[in-house]
Each structure stands twice: as C-alpha cells, then as structure tokens.
Amino acid sequence: MDYISEVIEMVIRKNPSEYEFHQAVKEVLESLRPVVEANEEKFRREALLERLVEPDRQILFKVPWVDDKGNVQVNTGYRIQFNNAIGPYKGGLRLHPSVNKGIIKFLGFEQIFKNSLTGLPIGGGKGGSDFDPKGKSDREVLAFCKSFMTELCKYIGADTDVPAGDIGTGAREIGYLYGQYKKIKGTCEGVLTGKGLTYGGSLVRTEATGFGLVYLTEEMLKAHGHSIAGKTVAVSGAGNVAIYAAAKAMELGAKVVTVSDSNGWIYDKAGIDVKALKEIKEVRRERLTEYLKFRPEAEYHEGQGVWQVKCDIALPCATQNELLLEDAKALAENGCIAVAEGANMPTDLEATKYLQDKGILFAPGKAANAGGVATSALEMSQNSERLSWTFEEVDEKLKGIMKNIFFNMSDAAKEYGAEGNYVLGANIAGFLKVADAMMAQGIW
Structure with missing residues (x-):
C-alpha cells in the first residue's frame, strides 16, 4: 500500500465515526500525491503525514450554565489545536447543535492549509460547542460564554492560540467571551479576533x-x-x-x-x-x-x-x-x-x-474563504501595535492577500502538471509551507 493510502487508512481506524474529518483528510492527501510521491522517502522517515493528521492537542470540557428558568444546562466545549508550525493556532469557535469532535477536527485540519495560504504567520486550530445561541436570551448567552471561557482561557493567548467567530459566534458572543477572558486573566491582549471596534476590533472584519x-x-x-x-x-x-x-x-x-x-x-x-x-x-x-x-x-x-x-x-x-x-x-x-x-x-x-x-x-474553501482569517491576522497585528487602520487600508490589504492566494494556488497547480486544478493547487501551496516549517523545527 502506498504512503498516502496507509495514512488515510490509519486516520479512519483511529478516528471512527468522524466522517467529516475522514473526508477532509482524504481530499487533502489525495491531492498531495505529486508532492508526496516525489519526496516519499524523506516524508516517511520524518513521519510527516502522520504528524500532520494528528492534532497537537484535543481539548474537551463541560460547560455548565443556568438558563432563564433557573435550570442548569450542560454543553460540551471543544478546542482542537492542530498545528502551530508557522504561528499561533488560529481558527473560529462554532456554536451549533451539530458540533462534535469530528466536525471540529475537520475544520481545524482545513484551517492549517487555509492559514498557510494567507502568507501570514498563523497555525491551524478550531473550537466550539454544541450550544445553540438561537432562541436564547442575552443573559443565557452571557451565562454560557462566561462558563465556556472560564475553561478555555487556560489554553489560549495572544501568542499561543487566538480564537475567532464562526457559525453562531458573532459580535455579541465574542464580546462576552473577551470580557470573561479579561476578568480572569487581568490583561488586555489580542486573544480573540472579531472584537468590536471600540475594544480592539478591525474594520472590514465583519465583511x-x-x-x-x-x-x-x-x-x-x-x-x-x-x-x-x-x-x-x-x-x-x-x-x-x-x-x-x-x-x-x-x-x-x-x-x-x-x-x-x-x-x-x-x-x-x-x-x-x-x-x-x-x-x-x-x-x-x-x-x-x-x-x-x-x-x-x-x-x-x-x-x-x-x-x-x-x-x-x-x-x-x-x-x-x-x-x-x-x-x-x-x-x-x-x-x-x-x-x-x-x-x-x-x-x-x-x-x-x-x-x-x-x-x-x-x-476550494481553504483558498476562497480565507479572507476572514486573513483579516483576523491583520486584527492581531493592529492589536500588537496598538493601532487601528482605516477601512480602506484593511480592504486593500485583504484584496492583495486574496490575489496572492489565487496566484499561489494557480502556480502550484501548473508546476505539478495540473493547470487549472485549484483544489490541488491550494492544497499543495498550503502544505509545502507547513511541511518545510515542520521539518525545519525537528520532531516534537
């Protein structure tokens, strides 16, 4: 059996029932065949693909909170820190009843390559909960967010892991989460992106x-x-x-x-x-x-x-x-x-x-929808510099990043004999940067 097939089989065996994760791994690895086959001996020796598909950390925790009727509710919280070879873990928090470990792992795995494609120094991660903010009062959402962040804050930081919004996690939720982080940690830092403009957010982030x-x-x-x-x-x-x-x-x-x-x-x-x-x-x-x-x-x-x-x-x-x-x-x-x-x-x-x-x-999404995380990284830069750029400045930087993503995936597809195949091109362009960083930093 060839190396890629071995790794895909291993992922399915070790992660039963995580079908979205299986799908993402298969889609990415199959498209990497031209690169892997050209470097198979070196990649096998380094167990590069095995390390790539195994998250650095999988954090699961309970999230108890009290609803408006005085009843205690319990949800499950997740944070998958997948790969930080090129920078701090970066990826959103999804709040939706469908959330489970497999979905968060698929999203975190995809995030590695999406973040790499932006050209910015950010690694891949994802998190969330099976909590549904729809139909909940502001007080209930606040209660959930405070409980969720009380546990999550142990594992994140401006130079460690920087979550953002996603499905179900909008400006209200980010505000509540950031407020609880500040209260516990006693520090103002760019630990979350998608923040309001009055407390460190970036123009254009919503758009x-x-x-x-x-x-x-x-x-x-x-x-x-x-x-x-x-x-x-x-x-x-x-x-x-x-x-x-x-x-x-x-x-x-x-x-x-x-x-x-x-x-x-x-x-x-x-x-x-x-x-x-x-x-x-x-x-x-x-x-x-x-x-x-x-x-x-x-x-x-x-x-x-x-x-x-x-x-x-x-x-x-x-x-x-x-x-x-x-x-x-x-x-x-x-x-x-x-x-x-x-x-x-x-x-x-x-x-x-x-x-x-x-x-x-x-x-593919890892290229086409990378504008959100790219602007999140620009928000991190503004927070670090204690600056706020204009709408036009951020929008121009975003436009430049998206153009570069297209050219990078187009060039990679052409280089590996598949001109116009942007799925292959995006995966290869994103992978090569991460693989180089992983091998340069040794085994860990």
Missing part, C-alpha cells in the same frame, strides 16, 4: 470573508477571460459570509438572486435586497420568510433548492456538504461557469470531481 470570496472569484474569472460584472450569482446561506459576498458581488456589477437559511431559501429575480437582508439577519435575527415583507415580488421556498436556479456563478456560503452531486449536475446543466466555496467544505467529493470534470472553475 472580510464575503468580500475576500468575491475578490478571489473575480481573480479566477479574469484568469480565464471572464468578469463577475453582468453575471447572475446564486448564493447559499444568510450569515456574514453570504450577506457580504452578495454585497460585494453586486457592487462589482453582478446580480445575486438567491440566499438561504436552515428552513428555506429566497429567489429574487430582480436581485437580492442586501439592506433588507441585513435588517432581517443582523438586526432582527429573524427567519428569511420576513424577506417577503420587504420584497413581496420575491419567492420563498421551504427546504433546499438554491442550486436548481439558473446562474453563472455559485457561491455556497452555508455549511459543510450542502452542494452534492445532483446539485452539481443541475448547475452544469444550467450553464454555471464557476463555483467558489464561501463555507468550509460545502461541496462533497463527488460533486467537486463532477464540476472539475465538466470544466467548471472551482475554488
């Missing part, structure tokens, strides 16, 4: 993942003689990434016609009203059914179906494995020319391969 997704998509289109201007775009999700991807795409001349949440999706043939979407999701925190009160001519559909809509560009921005083989077939039949992942691994392996085989441009 960064969505903006960055569109900047990279535009760069990919330009490399193939296209432009986002005049194109019809289908977006899934209705959180930060989806909202600001829609906003930036429309600013650049595209027409975004869909958004979705966990209950259903909107089709607005005139183009999504981003202002209304922000009001519903960011201010009122309501379901998408409310969109029809702003735009009665739009259509609301229960369940899933975004990828059945005719579009030129698809931006999956909701969650993992939301775009499956049948969805990929529908996109191809409807003339889609590009798919760029705004979420983490939203396209499963079968769908990804189908899209690539059909010649549809495909930008």
Whole structure:
C-alpha cells in the first residue's frame, strides 16, 4: 500500500465515526500525491503525514450554565489545536447543535492549509460547542460564554492560540467571551479576533470573508477571460459570509438572486435586497420568510433548492456538504461557469470531481474563504501595535492577500502538471509551507 493510502487508512481506524474529518483528510492527501510521491522517502522517515493528521492537542470540557428558568444546562466545549508550525493556532469557535469532535477536527485540519495560504504567520486550530445561541436570551448567552471561557482561557493567548467567530459566534458572543477572558486573566491582549471596534476590533472584519470570496472569484474569472460584472450569482446561506459576498458581488456589477437559511431559501429575480437582508439577519435575527415583507415580488421556498436556479456563478456560503452531486449536475446543466466555496467544505467529493470534470472553475474553501482569517491576522497585528487602520487600508490589504492566494494556488497547480486544478493547487501551496516549517523545527 502506498504512503498516502496507509495514512488515510490509519486516520479512519483511529478516528471512527468522524466522517467529516475522514473526508477532509482524504481530499487533502489525495491531492498531495505529486508532492508526496516525489519526496516519499524523506516524508516517511520524518513521519510527516502522520504528524500532520494528528492534532497537537484535543481539548474537551463541560460547560455548565443556568438558563432563564433557573435550570442548569450542560454543553460540551471543544478546542482542537492542530498545528502551530508557522504561528499561533488560529481558527473560529462554532456554536451549533451539530458540533462534535469530528466536525471540529475537520475544520481545524482545513484551517492549517487555509492559514498557510494567507502568507501570514498563523497555525491551524478550531473550537466550539454544541450550544445553540438561537432562541436564547442575552443573559443565557452571557451565562454560557462566561462558563465556556472560564475553561478555555487556560489554553489560549495572544501568542499561543487566538480564537475567532464562526457559525453562531458573532459580535455579541465574542464580546462576552473577551470580557470573561479579561476578568480572569487581568490583561488586555489580542486573544480573540472579531472584537468590536471600540475594544480592539478591525474594520472590514465583519465583511472580510464575503468580500475576500468575491475578490478571489473575480481573480479566477479574469484568469480565464471572464468578469463577475453582468453575471447572475446564486448564493447559499444568510450569515456574514453570504450577506457580504452578495454585497460585494453586486457592487462589482453582478446580480445575486438567491440566499438561504436552515428552513428555506429566497429567489429574487430582480436581485437580492442586501439592506433588507441585513435588517432581517443582523438586526432582527429573524427567519428569511420576513424577506417577503420587504420584497413581496420575491419567492420563498421551504427546504433546499438554491442550486436548481439558473446562474453563472455559485457561491455556497452555508455549511459543510450542502452542494452534492445532483446539485452539481443541475448547475452544469444550467450553464454555471464557476463555483467558489464561501463555507468550509460545502461541496462533497463527488460533486467537486463532477464540476472539475465538466470544466467548471472551482475554488476550494481553504483558498476562497480565507479572507476572514486573513483579516483576523491583520486584527492581531493592529492589536500588537496598538493601532487601528482605516477601512480602506484593511480592504486593500485583504484584496492583495486574496490575489496572492489565487496566484499561489494557480502556480502550484501548473508546476505539478495540473493547470487549472485549484483544489490541488491550494492544497499543495498550503502544505509545502507547513511541511518545510515542520521539518525545519525537528520532531516534537
């Protein structure tokens, strides 16, 4: 059995039932075959792949808190510190009922390569809890956050591990978590990113993942003689990434016609009203059914179906494995020319391969949605310098980072004989930097 197959088999055997983690490891390692086969003797001797797929630390802890009825609730907290060869662990905290160790490990593993691609000195990690902030009062969310951070604070720090937001963890949650960290540690440091602008946050951080997704998509289109201007775009999700991807795409001349949440999706043939979407999701925190009160001519559909809509560009921005083989077939039949992942691994392996085989441009999430963590790293820099950069300064740096990510993954794909295969290119470009750092620092 070859080295990559051995490691994949080992991961499945050692981590039973962690299917998302298996999927992520298989997708990355299979795409690294050209590099691994050229360096197999050295990598085997160093057990490089075995060390890469094994987290440095897996932290699980209970999170007891009291609800508004006076009842004690107990959730599970996670922090997976995966790899810090190139810098402090960096990755978000996901608060959602679906959270389990396997999902956090998949996200942390992906984060290694995403963070490497930014060109910034940040390692890979991820965390969260099966706590659901939806439907909870501010007091209940505060109670949970204080309990969660009371345990998590033992393992994080500005030069050790810097968490950020993710699904379910927005400005409110980051504020509560940071307040508890300060109270326990007695220090003001850039230990969390996504903070409010009044206490060390960075401009553009809210918009960064969505903006960055569109900047990279535009760069990919330009490399193939296209432009986002005049194109019809289908977006899934209705959180930060989806909202600001829609906003930036429309600013650049595209027409975004869909958004979705966990209950259903909107089709607005005139183009999504981003202002209304922000009001519903960011201010009122309501379901998408409310969109029809702003735009009665739009259509609301229960369940899933975004990828059945005719579009030129698809931006999956909701969650993992939301775009499956049948969805990929529908996109191809409807003339889609590009798919760029705004979420983490939203396209499963079968769908990804189908899209690539059909010649549809495909930008993987570890590259396309790296704008969020890139701007988080810029927030860390501002915190260290006790400075605050302007919106224009941060946005320009973000744009430059996303352009460099595209060129780096494009060049890597070309170098290894797979020009235009941006999945392979992103994985190789991200991996080589981490592998070099790991081997330079010895065995630990």
